[in-house]
Amino acid sequence: MRPTIPQLDTWNLEGLHRAGEAARANADILSNSVDDCSRAISAAGSWYGQTKDAASRRIDEEVDHGYEVRTVLLRVADDAEDAYQGLKHAKTYVLEQKSLAVGQGFVVAPDGRVTHFDPEEEGAAGVFQLNLLSGLDELERLDNLFGARLRESMGDLGAMRDGQPDITLVDGSMRDPDAVAIQLASMSPDDRATFLAGLSPEAQRQLVIAAPEKLGNLNGVPFVMRIEANEINVRNALTSEKAKPNRDESRVKQLEAMLAPIPNPEGAGTLDTTAAATGETATPQLGMVDRKFVMFSTEGNGRMIEMVGEMKSGAPGVGVYVPGTSTNLNGSGSNHVAAWNLADQTGGPIFLYMEGDFPQSLTSLSDGAPSPKFAADMAPRLVDFGREIDREVGATAPGTPVSYVGHSYGGSIVGSAEQLGLRADRILHASSAGTGVFDTGWNNPNPSVQRYSMTAPGDLIGVVQSYPEGGLSIPGAFTIPGNPHASAELGGDPDEVPGVTRLDTGFYSDTSRNHPTEVVFGTDGHGKYWDDPRSTAFQNIVGVIEGSTATAYVERGIETPYVDIGLGDNGDGGKEGFDAAKAAAAARLAAALGNPDLDPYADPRITDNADPGRTIDIK
Incomplete structure (x- = not known):
């Protein structure tokens, strides 16, 4: 009315x-x-x-x-x-x-x-x-x-x-929806998709009501059904968490945020990172939409795959964003905001991929970022989910290119998935931990796949990238551990793999909270550009997903009072390690002298090649 x-x-x-x-x-x-x-x-x-x-x-x-x-x-x-x-x-x-x-x-x-x-x-x-x-x-x-x-x-x-009333099957017979859900769980994804395609929307809805916990995470189930099922699963998880005698308040807040409407990413402008990062719900406005989850589980640290935006004909591209170390359900607000801003700027759907546990420590060899086990666990799931995206694209938006963006540890997950046969039209390694944890090359079934990478100067991940899987031994001195995310065939640095086009991380925008107009550099250069949708690096991600343009890599000389990164340092493990050691020594000395907050990478000055990189076409 x-x-x-x-x-x-x-x-x-x-x-x-x-x-x-x-x-x-x-x-x-x-x-x-x-x-x-x-x-x-x-x-x-x-x-x-x-x-x-x-x-x-x-x-x-x-x-x-x-x-x-x-x-x-x-x-x-x-x-x-x-x-x-x-x-x-x-x-x-x-x-x-x-x-x-x-x-x-x-x-x-x-x-x-x-x-x-x-x-x-x-x-x-x-x-x-x-x-x-x-x-x-x-x-x-x-x-x-x-x-x-x-x-x-x-x-x-x-x-x-x-x-629960029986549902009508494609042959006209009637059957209990719980029994049908059990049958679906035993099918292959392809058979499951065929079976469900023959059911009426009413029968599909009754199936979701009967068994949301089964249908929400089953490959082969149409995304619209998975989204409806997982909305129920999130609601039920919230009810269960609230009923616990020692409930997790952070989890309650996160689940409530997942059920709260958000601004429609189509033309709504930039979404503020602060509110989502702290779990606050968005301010009501015209055109609010529900969040959509095609996978959800409270297992481990909490898992989900969120679809931000709509799968539709005419979209320039579909993006899958795989985040990195310390990602978990309760702390996923900033990842959601980044995905929202990508959907807003590309005009297509972005999938925030968290179908597994990520390392929560940067240093633990057995349970942190150095461990390849998380990538080895999630890579096969990403391959399978990639098939589901291709199925949805084929049904809804045939011919739309699909891009995968792996950030930090997520880059290792994407690289490992591509080693196992992930099909993609475009791949972007953003500050990536490596090329993949398996000892093979990339095995993308798409012969025309385009691969891109970008790593900021002074980002410590560059030191990790530069060392081979087996490490580096200095006779009579010491051994530097190898990169566990380095393929024996490809090496550990996506920036250096033949056929990969390196893009520029460039500069923060004038609206950046912490580094307005500065060059993307140092430890903050590992991920702060994700919080600045107008930065060069973020715009390059947009360009790859939507197939427009990006800025080519420029090697720059950059210095601060404590660090001097010269031309030729990037990609040279010894020089990158020396630069990182100088920065760490400066920070330790400052802390000993009563200044524990010193950032040795603060206030960078470009000494060589200050101009932006050239514009290249993404096709």
Whole structure:
């Protein structure tokens, strides 16, 4: 329904808010009740026989039924709250615009048209009218969207009153959705995709309600179903976490942020990094959208694959962003922001890939960034997920190029996946830890794949890149450990592999929080450019994904009062190690003299080649 402005002025949306709270409270009551029932029958350990078996089976059925009802109640609660927040914001916006216009002498019609007796005010009247009509458009969109969702949920609740209804299969037969979900889990991804393609949207939705924990992470399941299933899984994880006696407040905050609407990345401008990094939800505005997860698990440090933006025909490219060391679910806010800004600037979907545990330490040999085990574990999963992206692209946007961007440890994951057969149109190693943990070359089935890399001068990852897998022995002195992310065939430095085009990390923008207009350099140069969407490095990532242009590498001489990186140092392990040692020694000396906050890379000055690199075409 599209309201008139006078009608909107009478809307009382608080009832919608209370309805959502009531649905959530009832979902919690139901969940606790079925959990108590399940625990009670399990505790009857001394009771045996047919009656016990029959009672256990019946209780299991009702517990399953209770969880399915809980799922729909939580969906009602979330949709009601999202509708309340969105409609409330749009209502406030429209009424404030009306008040401003009337206060300045304009006449506002009930349908949002604006006039003024003075012809010279025609332009201002047009601005007010545009604002009012856009607000009314948003109200109509939200009302239609959430009205349909809530009607659908109420229909699902009515249909499952006496149990989850059977679904119709492609051959016309009827079958219990739980049994179908079990069958799907035993299929190959290709067979699964074929089977699900034959089901009606209604049957697909009933499958999701019946078994979201199975369907959310199964390859071969269409992304739209996985997204719907994982929205349920995130809700259930939040409910479970809140019910724990010693709940993880950081996890609660993160799960709540995952369920909160975000600004639509299509043309909304830059998303601020601070709010997301601290777990704060976005400020409501017109055009908010739900976050979308095609994989979610609370296993380990928390895992997810988030799709930011839409898979659609006409998008210039699809991007997959694999972050690096210290990535985990609770601290993924800044990664989400980077993916959002990439989606905003490229106009295509960006997948934030976190389907596994990342190292949380920079130094631990067994459990930190030096260990190849995390890359070896995640690389096969990335290959499999790449096939799912290709399946979705083929169905929705045929011919759209797919790019993979690996940052730091994520570069090793991407390189290792390509060694195992990851298909990609473009690969970008951004401050990458290495070429891959296996002793082979890259085995991309796409013969036309384009590969790019970029590493900032003075970034300590350059020291790691420069040493071969077996290390470096200096006779009579010492041995430097090798790079565990170095392929025996390719070496450890993606910047130096033949066929890889090296791009420039360049300069921070004038809006950078910490280094406005400075050259990207030193330890901050390893990742701070991800927080600056207008920096040279970030723009190069955008250019690779969307297939436009990028800035070619320029080797520069750069110095500070404590470090002097000369021409020829980049890519030379000995020189890079010496530069890093000088910086570390300066920091240690400063700390000993009472200045523990000294940054030896601060205030860099370019001594050679200060101009930007040339522009190259990405095709």
